[in-house]
Amino acid sequence: MSDVKIIAGPKTWIEGDAVQQLKKTAELPGMVRAVGMPDLHPGRGTPVGAAFVSKGRFYPHLVGNDIGCGTGLWQTDIEKRKAKRDKMVSRLEGLDLPWDGDTSGWLAGYQIEAEGADRALGTIGGGNHFAELQSVERITDASAFAALGLDEKRLCLLVHSGSRGYGEAVLRAHTARFGGNGVDDTSEAAEDYLKEQQYGLRWAEANRALIARRFLDAVRGDGRRVLDVCHNSVTEAMVDGCRCWLHRKGAAPADRGPIAIPGSRGSFSYLVAPLGDQTSNAWSLAHGAGRKWGRADAKGRLDRRFAPKDLERTELGSYVICEDKSLLYEEAPQAYKNIESVVGDLVNETIVSVIAVFRPIITYKVRRT
Numbered sequence: 001m002s003d004v005k006i007i008a009g010p011k012t013w014i015e016g017d018a019v020q021q022l023k024k025t026a027e028l029p030g031m032v033r034a035v036g037m038p039d040l041h042p043g044r045g046t047p048v049g050a051a052f053v054s055k056g057r058f059y060p061h062l063v064g065n066d067i068g069c070g071t072g073l074w075q076t077d078i079e080k081r082k083a084k085r086d087k088m089v090s091r092l093e094g095l096d097l098p099w100d101g102d103t104s105g106w107l108a109g110y111q112i113e114a115e116g117a118d119r120a121l122g123t124i125g126g127g128n129h130f131a132e133l134q135s136v137e138r139i140t141d142a143s144a145f146a147a148l149g150l151d152e153k154r155l156c157l158l159v160h161s162g163s164r165g166y167g168e169a170v171l172r173a174h175t176a177r178f179g180g181n182g183v184d185d186t187s188e189a190a191e192d193y194l195k196e197q198q199y200g201l202r203w204a205e206a207n208r209a210l211i212a213r214r215f216l217d218a219v220r221g222d223g224r225r226v227l228d229v230c231h232n233s234v235t236e237a238m239v240d241g242c243r244c245w246l247h248r249k250g251a252a253p254a255d256r257g258p259i260a261i262p263g264s265r266g267s268f269s270y271l272v273a274p275l276g277d278q279t280s281n282a283w284s285l286a287h288g289a290g291r292k293w294g295r296a297d298a299k300g301r302l303d304r305r306f307a308p309k310d311l312e313r314t315e316l317g318s319y320v321i322c323e324d325k326s327l328l329y330e331e332a333p334q335a336y337k338n339i340e341s342v343v344g345d346l347v348n349e350t351i352v353s354v355i356a357v358f359r360p361i362i363t364y365k366v367r368r369t
Helices: 016-025 085-091 103-108 116-120 142-147 165-178 188-218 295-302 308-312 325-330 339-348
Strands: 003-006 031-041 048-054 070-079 130-139 154-161 223-230 232-239 242-249 251-253 259-261 269-274 284-286 319-322 352-366
Touching (some): 003 016, 016 031, 031 284, 031 339, 070 188, 085 352, 188 223, 223 259, 269 339
Antiparallel strands (some): 070 154, 259 269, 269 352
């Protein structure tokens, strides 16, 4: 078995099934390191919120079916004191419909050509994906905040989405041939997958940018991208002088500068800066709060206690746009871990410092069309 580590303090709940999945994955041929983040939780056979390092072969199923999924943060020109939340909520319509613009031209800006799945370009998708308008709650590192060109008097937009149906198609085709056995890194299959992944990474980045544009157009604002990071990928890495492969499944990169770590739709999000050489945590960080309850379990626990309208407002005073009733329950704040605990574990491990904290204003998930 490879070296296995879990970064979590005593106050952070880590489900036993997630630990077992982490250890089982660490037994795959060629694995040399497995690291669970504080947001670790069970996935479909392999855990989410983890990073894996292998040598000689890599495993596309560890990347999963949403290649390139990640988060982007935009500084908007919307002044916090002038923002009219209810008016903006009423204007946020049509984001689930196909974009009527030039998709080929948009994708060309990200050095890729249009393909068959492009009707989904600029749409958020289901699950835990969202676009969230946020205000600055507090700043803990003023110089780092200023260096990113952020303005505490203006709202920010955080977008979480991926490659939509493209990643699913790539994973299905790969597992039909190889299952969960991975591929030799010198093989033609490995080369083919890496090319497909590269397309997915760029498509996902283009998708987040278009989501941001459509959202800001709807609320009559403008914005500048501050950062964009991917938390589902496999990349080549030099580890102890050897060529290896770093898999991130729900793990944000710690080698790309500051990252945003979102909480649930009813909690704060954190902007953090990586610290140190990041070797002990496989150059990776938590990508969010992490699930505390499975989706079916969350709905069963909550639908007898809350009506849908109760979940459209949060304790922080934010508004949730989610007209899919099942998703409203599955993604309720109660189904997620405490984001303060998750970020606190990273801080206590001395692998991040907090730059700023953001409060949700409007969380957009889905509107019936």
